[in-house]
Amino acid sequence: MKTGTRTWLVLGCLLAALVALGPIVWAFSTSLKPTNRIFQVPPELIPSVSTLDHYARLISEGVHWAFLNSGLYAVMAVLVALTLGTVAGYSLARYPIPGKQLVLVLFVGAMAVPGFAVLLPTQLLFVNMGLYNTYIALPLLYAGHILPFAVWVTRSHFSTIPRELEQAAQIDGYSRFEAVWKVVLPGAKPALLAAATFGFLHSWNDYVTATTMVDTPGLRTLPVALIFFQGFHGRDWGALMAGVIIATIPPVVMFLLFRKYLIGGFADGSVKG
Amino acid sequence: MNAEFRKASTAQSVRFINVGKSYGNVRAVSDVNIAIEPGQFVTLLGPSGCGKSTTLNMIAGLEMPTEGQILIGDRDVTTVKPADRDIAMVFQSYALYPHLTLYENIAFPMRARRRRTPETEVDNKVRNAARMLGLEAMLSRFPREISGGQRQRVALGRAMVRTPTVYLLDEPLSNLDQQLRVQMRSELKDLHQRLGATMLYVTHDQSEAMTLSDLIVVMSAGRIEQVGTPRELYDRPANLFVARFLGEPGMNILDGERVADRLVGAGFSLPLSTTVVASEKRLSVGLRPEDIEDDPSNDAPIKGTVRTVEFLGSRSLVRIDVGDALVSAFLPATVELVAGQAVGLRPADTNKTRFFDTQSGLAVEETVK
Numbered sequence: 104m105k106t107g108t109r110t111w112l113v114l115g116c117l118l119a120a121l122v123a124l125g126p127i128v129w130a131f132s133t134s135l136k137p138t139n140r141i142f143q144v145p146p147e148l149i150p151s152v153s154t155l156d157h158y159a160r161l162i163s164e165g166v167h168w169a170f171l172n173s174g175l176y177a178v179m180a181v182l183v184a185l186t187l188g189t190v191a192g193y194s195l196a197r198y199p200i201p202g203k204q205l206v207l208v209l210f211v212g213a214m215a216v217p218g219f220a221v222l223l224p225t226q227l228l229f230v231n232m233g234l235y236n237t238y239i240a241l242p243l244l245y246a247g248h249i250l251p252f253a254v255w256v257t258r259s260h261f262s263t264i265p266r267e268l269e270q271a272a273q274i275d276g277y278s279r280f281e282a283v284w285k286v287v288l289p290g291a292k293p294a295l296l297a298a299a300t301f302g303f304l305h306s307w308n309d310y311v312t313a314t315t316m317v318d319t320p321g322l323r324t325l326p327v328a329l330i331f332f333q334g335f336h337g338r339d340w341g342a343l344m345a346g347v348i349i350a351t352i353p354p355v356v357m358f359l360l361f362r363k364y365l366i367g368g369f370a371d372g373s374v375k376g
Numbered sequence: 377m378n379a380e381f382r383k384a385s386t387a388q389s390v391r392f393i394n395v396g397k398s399y400g401n402v403r404a405v406s407d408v409n410i411a412i413e414p415g416q417f418v419t420l421l422g423p424s425g426c427g428k429s430t431t432l433n434m435i436a437g438l439e440m441p442t443e444g445q446i447l448i449g450d451r452d453v454t455t456v457k458p459a460d461r462d463i464a465m466v467f468q469s470y471a472l473y474p475h476l477t478l479y480e481n482i483a484f485p486m487r488a489r490r491r492r493t494p495e496t497e498v499d500n501k502v503r504n505a506a507r508m509l510g511l512e513a514m515l516s517r518f519p520r521e522i523s524g525g526q527r528q529r530v531a532l533g534r535a536m537v538r539t540p541t542v543y544l545l546d547e548p549l550s551n552l553d554q555q556l557r558v559q560m561r562s563e564l565k566d567l568h569q570r571l572g573a574t575m576l577y578v579t580h581d582q583s584e585a586m587t588l589s590d591l592i593v594v595m596s597a598g599r600i601e602q603v604g605t606p607r608e609l610y611d612r613p614a615n616l617f618v619a620r621f622l623g624e625p626g627m628n629i630l631d632g633e634r635v636a637d638r639l640v641g642a643g644f645s646l647p648l649s650t651t652v653v654a655s656e657k658r659l660s661v662g663l664r665p666e667d668i669e670d671d672p673s674n675d676a677p678i679k680g681t682v683r684t685v686e687f688l689g690s691r692s693l694v695r696i697d698v699g700d701a702l703v704s705a706f707l708p709a710t711v712e713l714v715a716g717q718a719v720g721l722r723p724a725d726t727n728k729t730r731f732f733d734t735q736s737g738l739a740v741e742e743t744v745k
Contacts, residue, residue: 265469265471267471271465273457273459274438277459290475
């Protein structure tokens, strides 16, 4: 590669990194500044005086419960979606189901429907069913959001696992369920982790569904809890930025742990099966 | 060799009674009747799509027959699940579990819930099988880290540790290169002799079938064409399909008409065998390429024109146009022939000349079926 091209590429990457990481770095810096230094001119990237007061305030306001709620909802949603998605994906890959193509189109089509379009009808439905403002409302809905992707990714992956592996396990003395559990699922780990990571990030980052389906402070998710720091009489930027940093940690950790599978999983779904 | 893998007292007979298999309207296998004795090495041989793998899968329980019965020993296993049949299978693709080491792969059948084996015994059996198959040094490796021949051995090891009643082998050598295939073939034969196990082997490679088998079942279009020892099939094929299918090249077939006690056709006139029991007028004669010799005399019973000559060292494979047929003959390399040359031929041994009904394709002698 020519030196000129390489220079432009490096500059482009630096710019992209600045755009992506800049706000996070600034938010982290702000979260450590005393309130009276947040808007000082000239601004400081590395605070000369730092404090953890904003983080303490989050805890005193009970934001850690919202953090736990978000985590719990996301984990429950992922478990439900992955369990159902794996069963559906396996069935679609292995069994001669009538109208299989139509079912697949429906699953993929479901991913194309914007969540906002069905938000109000879903809220009305949940009110009528007595699910509105309950602990299971959000996990249920998030599971529904993740399910099509889970089916899509797992089905594609199961299709690539030779049927003979299952047959061999059955002949080796295992039931079909045991064969799938011991042979097929370990082979589908990349797809399952991709679906789990995608599902967790989707659930963790959601604001709109969470603010529509639960009302009680004890049921709120982290994004909804943080919005209250915007206040009616002025924003508490320090606490808000501390919340943003806390909210960023789980997705970043997940992405760093599973990025290989995340990218692999997306590629599987797009080109195989 | 360890006693655990010495003669398998568990070897069982296998019987197919009128077994058939259909997929919707498509008939995959029909009227299969086979009786296999304990300890026999039996090969299902036939071209692709002839139903041999379906037949094997039905013994394994991976496919259910739509009619008939399958017995292993005295037990009717027609509808028994694969896990409960006490069989072992080696797949064409080996079907090794990619996420397990070779040790775990071989140990896998012994760790199934329904036949849980104490770990010390598992360890003993895995190491004994590995020793027998020359895999000891690589037990901690994963299948992706070993060669095709080694994978094949692991698949065999996984089958062996079970001491099953029947071994099923579905084209297990077809993914290997020629040299390794020949080597594995003799190892397999040796293994069969040492284990004394009942083995059912599927292949489309007749040389594998001929060298390995006690009994060969030739299949075509979902039906059994003939069951017999390799020699029986080769020397006395029951029909034209078997005659043409076995042998490299297959048996030469010349169509003709019965004239008195001779069969006469374009380019040939051969005496009919006294064993011919049919009265049909139109018959076909079959001659193996190695049972033909050149006949320089004017009254040679077969006359033709040389098309090609392939020099093979001590002998040549000569293709000769006889009427509309192309006859292959192995002639001594000392017989110098060139393309376009007229040549006279005769059967080297008239006892080895076979006769078939041209229309039905069936042998018209007292054949072994």
